[in-house]
Amino acid sequence: MSDDLLSMTAHALGAAVAAGRVRAVDAVDKSLARARELDGGDAPLNCFLTLADPAAHDEAIRMDGGHVDADAPRPLAGVPVAIKDNIATHTLPTSCGSRILHGYVSPYEATAVRLLRAAGAIVMGKANMDEFAMGSSTENSAYGPTRNPIDPSRVPGGSSGGSAAAVAAGITSIALGSETGGSVRQPAAFCGVVGVKPTYGRVSRYGLVAFASSLDQVGVFGRTVDDAALAFQVIAAHDPRDATSATAPVDDYRVGDGDLTGLVVGKPAEYFPESLDPAVRDRSERALDALRSRGATIRDVSMPHTELAIPVYYIVAPAEASSNLARFDGVRYGLRVPQPQLRDMYEATRSQGFGPEVTRRILLGTYVLSAGYYDAYYRQAQRVRSLIAADFANVFSSGVDVLFTPTTPTPAFPFGAKSDPYEMYLSDIFTVTANLAGVPAMSLPIGRVDGLPVGGQILAPHFGEAAMFRVAYALESVLGAEAHR
Amino acid sequence: MAVNEREVRRIAELARLGIEDARVPMLVDELNRILEHMDVLSKVDTGRLAPVEGMGAGAMPLRHDAGPPIPLARTREEFAPELRDGFFTVPRLATHGDPDGGMESGA
Numbered sequence: 001m002s003d004d005l006l007s008m009t010a011h012a013l014g015a016a017v018a019a020g021r022v023r024a025v026d027a028v029d030k031s032l033a034r035a036r037e038l039d040g041g042d043a044p045l046n047c048f049l050t051l052a053d054p055a056a057h058d059e060a061i062r063m064d065g066g067h068v069d070a071d072a073p074r075p076l077a078g079v080p081v082a083i084k085d086n087i088a089t090h091t092l093p094t095s096c097g098s099r100i101l102h103g104y105v106s107p108y109e110a111t112a113v114r115l116l117r118a119a120g121a122i123v124m125g126k127a128n129m130d131e132f133a134m135g136s137s138t139e140n141s142a143y144g145p146t147r148n149p150i151d152p153s154r155v156p157g158g159s160s161g162g163s164a165a166a167v168a169a170g171i172t173s174i175a176l177g178s179e180t181g182g183s184v185r186q187p188a189a190f191c192g193v194v195g196v197k198p199t200y201g202r203v204s205r206y207g208l209v210a211f212a213s214s215l216d217q218v219g220v221f222g223r224t225v226d227d228a229a230l231a232f233q234v235i236a237a238h239d240p241r242d243a244t245s246a247t248a249p250v251d252d253y254r255v256g257d258g259d260l261t262g263l264v265v266g267k268p269a270e271y272f273p274e275s276l277d278p279a280v281r282d283r284s285e286r287a288l289d290a291l292r293s294r295g296a297t298i299r300d301v302s303m304p305h306t307e308l309a310i311p312v313y314y315i316v317a318p319a320e321a322s323s324n325l326a327r328f329d330g331v332r333y334g335l336r337v338p339q340p341q342l343r344d345m346y347e348a349t350r351s352q353g354f355g356p357e358v359t360r361r362i363l364l365g366t367y368v369l370s371a372g373y374y375d376a377y378y379r380q381a382q383r384v385r386s387l388i389a390a391d392f393a394n395v396f397s398s399g400v401d402v403l404f405t406p407t408t409p410t411p412a413f414p415f416g417a418k419s420d421p422y423e424m425y426l427s428d429i430f431t432v433t434a435n436l437a438g439v440p441a442m443s444l445p446i447g448r449v450d451g452l453p454v455g456g457q458i459l460a461p462h463f464g465e466a467a468m469f470r471v472a473y474a475l476e477s478v479l480g481a482e483a484h485r
Numbered sequence: 486m487a488v489n490e491r492e493v494r495r496i497a498e499l500a501r502l503g504i505e506d507a508r509v510p511m512l513v514d515e516l517n518r519i520l521e522h523m524d525v526l527s528k529v530d531t532g533r534l535a536p537v538e539g540m541g542a543g544a545m546p547l548r549h550d551a552g553p554p555i556p557l558a559r560t561r562e563e564f565a566p567e568l569r570d571g572f573f574t575v576p577r578l579a580t581h582g583d584p585d586g587g588m589e590s591g592a
Contacts, residue, residue, distance in 0.1 A: 090558035107557045214537075240553055311523045322500060329501065331575050336566040342576045347503035359502060360515060366500040367488065367516070376486065380526050382536030387529070389537065422519050 005030045010079045010173040010227040014120060017063070017078030024060035024078025024122065031080035031124050032056060035171045038149070046146045047166040048125040049085050050092050056080065056124040063120070074120030075230060081116055082166040082175035085126040086133055087218065088207035089113055096209050097129040097141040097159075100353025101334040110207025111242070112176055112218045112235040119234045127162030127175060131355045132325065133183055133211045135159045136427040139415065140357045150192055150453060154412040157187030157427075160221070164191040167221045174231040175221040180211050181313050182407075182431025184219035185443035189407035189455020192445045192484060194228040194472070196220050197431075199462050200438035201246030203232075204239030212320035213244075215313075215435040225444060225472045229253045232465070251466040256473025261295030264401050265471070270306035271405035271430055283447035283454045284406045290478035291404065291471065301400060303391035306433060308384050313432040314425055315368050315381035321358075322365030328353065360421060389437040396461040402471050405430055407443040407455030430457060440465045444472050445483040453484070486524070487517045 005013065005027045016022035032053050038045045052059075063078055083089060086096040088106035095101045113123065130140040138146040138161025148156040149169035156165040160177030164187035167175050177184040179197040188195025196219050203218045210216060218235065222228030233253050239245040267288060272281060288298050330336035330349030337348035354362070368377035395403065407430060418424040434441035439462055446456035456475065460468040476483065488496075490509050493516065497504045504512065567574040 105559075105563075107559045107563070108555055109558070240548065241555075243548065308526065308529065311526050314519065315523060315526075326501070330566060331573055332565060334566070338576075340576060342578050343501070345576050346501040350501055351503040354502070359504075360512070360519075362500050362502060363493065363496050363512065364516060364519060366496045367492075370496065370499065373486070376527065377523065379536055380529075380531060381523075382538070383531035383534040384526050384529050385537045386534050387531075420518070421515060422522055425519075 006034060006170045008173070009224055010076060010222065011230050013173065014074065014076045014079050018074050018120070022078070024063040025057060027078050028056045028060040028080050028122050028124060031171055034169070035125060035166070038169050038171065043147065043152050045149055045152070045165055045169060046128055046144050047162045047169065047171060048082070049095060049097070049128050049143055049162070051125040052092055052123055055091055056122050059122050063122070072118065076116065076234060077120030079121045079174065080124040080172045081121040082125055082127045082163050082172045083113060083123055084160050084163050084175070084177045085129050086178055086209040086211075087113060087176055088209070089123060089126065092123070092126050094126065094209065095143075096133070097131045097143060098353065098355065098358070099142045099335060100328050100349070104334040106207070108207065110218070111204035111239045113207065115235050115237065116176070116231070121174075124172065127160070127166055129162055130159035131358050132209070132321070133159040133178055133180055134321070134357050134361055136182070136186060136424055137418070138162065138187070140355060142355055145415065148191060148412050151412065151451065154414050154452070155190065157190035157412060159183040160219070161187050163221050164188055164193055164195065167191070167193045167223055173223050174227050177219050177221055178208055179217045179219045179435060180215045180317060181435050182428040184221065185407050185431050185441060185455065185457060186428060188221060188443040190412035190453065192448070192453030194222045194225055194442065194444045196228050196232050196442040197434060197440060198232070198236065199246070199440045199465065201244050202440070202463065202465065203235050204237065204242040204245050206239055206241040210324040212317040213324065214320060215317060225469065225476045226254060228442070229469050236465070246463070248463050253466055253469045255466065256470045258294055258474045258477050260291060260471065260474050263296045263471070264399055265291055265296045265298050266301040266395055266400035266403040267298055268301050268303045268306070268395070268403055268405060270303050275409070276406065277410045277449070279449035280406050280408075280410065280454055283449065284404075284456060287446040287456045287475060287479065288404060290475055293478055294474045296471070299400060301395050301398075301403070303395060303433070305384070305387040305391050309388055309433045309436060310425055310429055312381045312384050312388065312436060313428070314364070315377050316385065316436070318361040318365030319369050319378050320365070322362045322369065325358070325362055357421070385436050388433055392433075392437045392439055392461070401460075401467055402464070403459040405457045405459070407431065407457040411449050411452035411454055434459055438462060440468055442468055442472060444476060446475070446479060447483060448485055486520060488513055488520065
């Protein structure tokens with residue numbers, strides 16, 4: 001029975017625990033044991049920076065004993081969940097994968113975590129990540145890289161690599177990550193799971209440690225489309241604690257009868273360039289055929305400013321990061337490297353606390369915001385960003401309901417394969433556009449190449465998550481086992 | 486546009502980052518290799534475009550100038566690096582003199 005618990009969907013497990021057919025403590029203990037097993041040994045996956053052991057076990061015991069509000073709906077009752085380490089939890093440390101926040105425990109909890117707990121989920125650990133979410137491989141964590149459970153010689157993607165790997169390895173069925181330029185979708189694609197980036201404002205950023213505030217969103221991972229939709233349904237809500245939280249009504253995301261008749265799916269030429277890995281192209285075309293088979297019409301479209309997205313992103317995101325990360329100076333949080341004078345303390349703390357990629361991006365961001373360069377770089381990037389947003393607005397106002405693209409140009413790459421920073425940045429080429437435009441997007445498995453997962457991306461208009469999930473349900477249903485081979 | 490060593494040192498100072506001298510040439514090289522990819526943006530005609538300010542279809546709805554209380558699970562004494570008498574303790578500012586002034590005198 002207990003082995004089955006790890007393979008149960010979050011939906012099935014939540015229903016079984018709520019009905020008293022399964023004990024929450026059995027599910028949580030099994031999840032913790034698998035995390036310890038896979039994060040130990042000679043080739044640890046290193047999914048987790050902290051395990052809630054024994055706190056998660058104790059919480060599950062309380063739930064089984066009926067010491068919770070039994071009248072409240074608990075669709076995730078007893079479901080173990082992994083939380084990316086840049087999302088605040090008041091019971092576990094929140095280090096952001098950085099030395100500068102080593103051991104830091106937030107005095108408050110992120111809204112997304114609070115909502116998951118209210119739905120019955122049990123936080124079983126904090127997942128590894130690229131330091132301050134800056135990276136595409138989880139190689140930038142101060143606490144060592146996470147390995148891809150499908151092929152441990154390869155990266156899991158990033159920056160939410162620990163969360164994606166935990167779901168792919170069967171430790172949890174759902175996890176929280178965060179998105180700034182593809183940090184949920186890209187690792188979801190590399191690890192063969194489902195990853196969702198919400199419309200900007202759909203999920204509260206309260207308690208998400210800020211990297212680039214105009215791009216950041218909390219996202220979800222699931223082993224199945226339905227589990228991702230279920231977790232997303234729980235955390236999608238207006239939050240008065242987040243000034244950028246949207247007041248738009250929350251739709252029902254868990255609907256999809258598989259029929260896509262009348263739906264128009266755009267296929268943007270810029271996401272299928274000549275240089276695209278032929279096998280990735282093949283799997284993407286097969287996915288488009290699957291959508292056709294359910295009645296969708298595929299329409300060729302153009303989004304001509306796509307090639308400018310990476311340069312825009314790598315100006316805007318570091319600029320915002322250089323401002324947001326100024327707060328980590330040894331005064332209020334985490335690490336302090338004592339020096340006799342205040343300014344020396346700032347510099348020593350930040351230099352010893354931040355790793356190379358964070359340092360690089362802070363320098364880049366400070367440069368593009370500095371006098372004499374602001375107009376040429378930052379202001380120009382924000383203007384070009386409006387062209388990228390207009391590409392989406394134009395295509396969605398022309399009768400296209402959703403877009404379909406590959407999530408990444410290639411499957412997961414080996415450790416150390418991308419030593420040049422800009423080459424690493426190009427890993428995000430198909431994902432950063434959604435963040436720049438603020439539209440929702442998700443990745444789901446559409447097949448494998450030499451055993452490595454390939455992800456397909458669905459993008460929708462602002463607050464169009466219901467249509468996005470509808471397509472994802474249909475695609476998952478048609479591809480079936482083919483999505484994982 | 487390209488940065489040089491003097492500029493990288495200036496940026497590091499602005500960002501309150503102490504960079505070892507040996508690392509500066511490498512950072513110059515890395516930043517310039519990144520910045521050369523940004524030059525493509527200067528070729529885009531954006532004369533009539535407004536920069537993006539604020540995000541999302543709903544933008545930022547106005548709200549009362551008072552948020553709900555922050556649900557703190559513990560006091561700030563438990564997460565600040567150092568506190569004294571309820572204040573966050575830091576070294577003295579260099580401009581205040583006192584070369585020996587450490588944490589004790591700077592609250």
